[in-house]
Amino acid sequence: MAREGFGSRFGAIMALAGSAVGLGNIWKFPYEAGSNGGGAFMLVYLFFVFVIGIPVMLSEFVIGRRGQRNPFGSFKTLTPGTRWFWFGGLSIFAAAIILSYYGTVAGWTLEYVAYAIGDTFHGRSSEDIGLLFSDFVSNSYKPLLWQVGFMVLCGIIIMSGVKNGIERCVKTMMPALFVLILLLDIRACTLDGAAEGLKFLFVPDFSKLTFNSVLNALGQSFFSLSLGMGALMTYASYISRNENLTSISVRVVVADTFVSILAGMAILPAVFAFGVDPSAGPNLVYITLPQVFDAMPLGYVWGIVFFVLLTFAALTSAISLLEVCVAYLTEELKFKRLSATALSTGVIAALGVLCTLSFGPMRDFTIFGRTFFDAFDALSSNIVLPVGGIFICLFVGWKMKTMSVYSELSSGGRYPMGMFRIFMFIVKYVAPAAILLILLGAIGIFK
Ligand code: PHE
Numbered sequence: 545m546a547r548e549g550f551g552s553r554f555g556a557i558m559a560l561a562g563s564a565v566g567l568g569n570i571w572k573f574p575y576e577a578g579s580n581g582g583g584a585f586m587l588v589y590l591f592f593v594f595v596i597g598i599p600v601m602l603s604e605f606v607i608g609r610r611g612q613r614n615p616f617g618s619f620k621t622l623t624p625g626t627r628w629f630w631f632g633g634l635s636i637f638a639a640a641i642i643l644s645y646y647g648t649v650a651g652w653t654l655e656y657v658a659y660a661i662g663d664t665f666h667g668r669s670s671e672d673i674g675l676l677f678s679d680f681v682s683n684s685y686k687p688l689l690w691q692v693g694f695m696v697l698c699g700i701i702i703m704s705g706v707k708n709g710i711e712r713c714v715k716t717m718m719p720a721l722f723v724l725i726l727l728l729d730i731r732a733c734t735l736d737g738a739a740e741g742l743k744f745l746f747v748p749d750f751s752k753l754t755f756n757s758v759l760n761a762l763g764q765s766f767f768s769l770s771l772g773m774g775a776l777m778t779y780a781s782y783i784s785r786n787e788n789l790t791s792i793s794v795r796v797v798v799a800d801t802f803v804s805i806l807a808g809m810a811i812l813p814a815v816f817a818f819g820v821d822p823s824a825g826p827n828l829v830y831i832t833l834p835q836v837f838d839a840m841p842l843g844y845v846w847g848i849v850f851f852v853l854l855t856f857a858a859l860t861s862a863i864s865l866l867e868v869c870v871a872y873l874t875e876e877l878k879f880k881r882l883s884a885t886a887l888s889t890g891v892i893a894a895l896g897v898l899c900t901l902s903f904g905p906m907r908d909f910t911i912f913g914r915t916f917f918d919a920f921d922a923l924s925s926n927i928v929l930p931v932g933g934i935f936i937c938l939f940v941g942w943k944m945k946t947m948s949v950y951s952e953l954s955s956g957g958r959y960p961m962g963m964f965r966i967f968m969f970i971v972k973y974v975a976p977a978a979i980l981l982i983l984l985g986a987i988g989i990f991k
Contacts, residue, residue, distance in 0.1 A: 550782045555711040562713075566857050572768070576764050577812070578822035578824070580760055582752070584749055589761040600937060608783075615635040619939075634928065635868055645916075652681065682907070692897075724850075772931075873887065
């Protein structure tokens, strides 16, 4: 049977951008920028995205499209008889770990859509809005229902296949997401006092830049672009051989970066206009923003717009993680798509329960001094993604034949690649060395 793939270039780009654009852009980026000195963080972030992000993304594309399988199978096909396929195993593990805690935050977002529709933020003091969040996340069953519900939603999309499930979903949700975020931006940037927020985001103050914020920027670029764990590799295996990988990767990176900046431009001006602290951290979206919406004209509508937008972003990223597991089960272990989806969704939802409960009943249950949620988050973004990125670069830079890499990137010579030498130099030396630096930084070597 012929392998299923994306039906169009637009579908492929929306799927890849859908994976990249997620909670990382709208929930994490504004608060990372907010707590790491604004404009200076942004400049460093942009440098990493374009200098390291694009080459690593292209490397994943090369492996996935040439291998024509899930990450495990692609390494096996490209280097038979070696142990590189272990890296593919790491991908499946990483996808499960990331999705289990991602589902927790996505579940909160669904509850917040319901709050926004029910006008729940209206007339509450800031203390009340804080309590609303802490009572909800520590409740013993409500966040669980939403988290499991979110996973079921992902399962339904994935079960329907690459074209009818993934592609159909991203082709409607991603354009809607762009429109919604632009609307929010227009609203936020026309508030009185918005200029302060824009200045904070765009005028760099290098005195605030520490070595740690540089490392945060590199980690954030990997997480935000979905790099280092095979999600993009899996999607790339569904891209037609006739497409130009370089131009697709540039579009995806630009779209992802653009959404992060737009999210910063929607959130930070509002935060400054209403005089709240930009470095509120992970709570920025769930506690600070509802206060901002409540104080805004037509805040009811903007609240709904924002949380629906966040849900779309989370959903189109989550399905790319689930697809990694499902592609592995169907291609390597010969599962039917339906049973592969049911098994992956079930296992990940069960792991996710541990993450969700770590804000409530399992708050005191820790591994290495962290709750499940924090441990899964730290393990994946600080360790698994950077390690994955190093392996991907080493594989493409040193293990694959340069001719095969070129042939894949140029689609058999159809799209000659002008900067191939620079690409190889980055993949061989610059990226692995830089990533090793984040890794050592994350472990605390430089403290
Ligand atoms: N890029 C996604 C986000 O920004 C998260 C993600 C990471 C998705 C790794 C897939 C793989 O939210």
